[in-house]
Amino acid sequence: MASIALLGAGIFAREEHLPAIEAAPTLSLKAVYSRSRSSAEALASASRSPSTVAIYFDSPAIPGKSLDDLLQRTDIAAVDVVLPILQQPDVIRKALQAGKHVLSEKPVAGDVKGARELIAWYGGLQLQQGGRPLWGVAENWRYMESLRYAGEKVKEIGGELVTFSLSKYGSIAVGNKYLETAWRKTPSHQGGFLLDGGVHFVAGLRYLLAAAGDELVQVSGYSTLLDPKLVPVDTVHAAATTKGGRSGTVAISFGTAHKNETELEIVMTKGVVGWNPTEARIRTGTGEEEKKAFAYSSGVVAEVAAFAKAIEEGKLKALQSPEEALGDLLVLQGLLESGAGGAAVTAVGL
Incomplete structure (x- = not known):
């Protein structure tokens, strides 16, 4: 069972990714993050077990409740990033540097230049603890x-x-x-x-x-x-x-x-x-x-399940590769x- 955090509390996160995570038998939702406290609380409340889901946010600033604090948690293995397009790359980098497996919503970046730079950076990522976390891009179609x-x-x-x-x-x-x-x-x-x-x-x-x-x-x-x-x-x-x-x-x-x-x-x-x-x-x-x-069917349940299986097996399928998303x-x-x-x-x- 892999513990995962959902980053983002927008429409697609609430209506598609949250139920998809909860439908995956090998994923356990441990935390949610949104920029504002109110939206993070609303997302957690929409989960099946609100009392077990930790809430993180950046506004208002409260010690121990930021995105950086969430990413420091050693009991969370992966994050599902469902944020506005231009916010995604920085959060993807942070999460991967923290050793978290990442599933990020399409498009892979806001433009081709940014996507190529992010993919090249990931290709060279070396963590002190060895190995490299998985990074998949979610294109539900x-x-x-x-x-x-x-x-x-x-x-x-x-x-x-x-x-x-x-x-x-x-x-x-x-x-x-x-x-x-x-x-x-x-x-x-x-x-x-x-x-x-x-x-x-x-x-x-x-x-x-x-x-x-x-x-x-x-x-x-x-x-x-x-x-x-x-x-x-x-x-x-x-x-x-x-x-x-x-x-x-x-x-x-x-x-x-x-x-x-x-x-x-x-x-x-x-x-x-x-x-x-x-x-x-x-x-x-x-x-x-x-x-x-x-x-x-949007396909989101199946794509999140595929990512969960990739975590379990330690290998990502080509359909979720950043390179495939770059092609789109x-x-x-x-x-x-x-x-x-x-x-x-x-x-x-x-």
């Missing part, structure tokens, strides 16, 4: 049952990749719980919702392309702001090319009020796989068709940079 099923079907169909498409349209209404988060409403990170939310869709596309034996290497597209409250941009349309020389399309929009869809499609020489979070559709070259429905960020930042440059061809390969 890679643990969605429906996406994994679609990936297996791409492999089963076989053949070579012909083309692909990602189509995500939707809108963020006034009063949306995520929009009402201060750091999202007035973002300091690049891309606004396109980085925070769009990286999921990029991860899904990369997952299915990997199942087809290929990967993205360059993009060329246009970006715009359709909804003024979703600064700095909320929409990107692009052409994309793979290492194998195949081309496809990427459309991600959070500012499209009257169109709401999420659709990924992988076209192979021997068939087609279509996917959305609650359905996979398969059509083979023989004309056979299959549809499989799924109850919606490279594509997303490439889309933003290409859009800002008027469809400039932008390299996005690892």
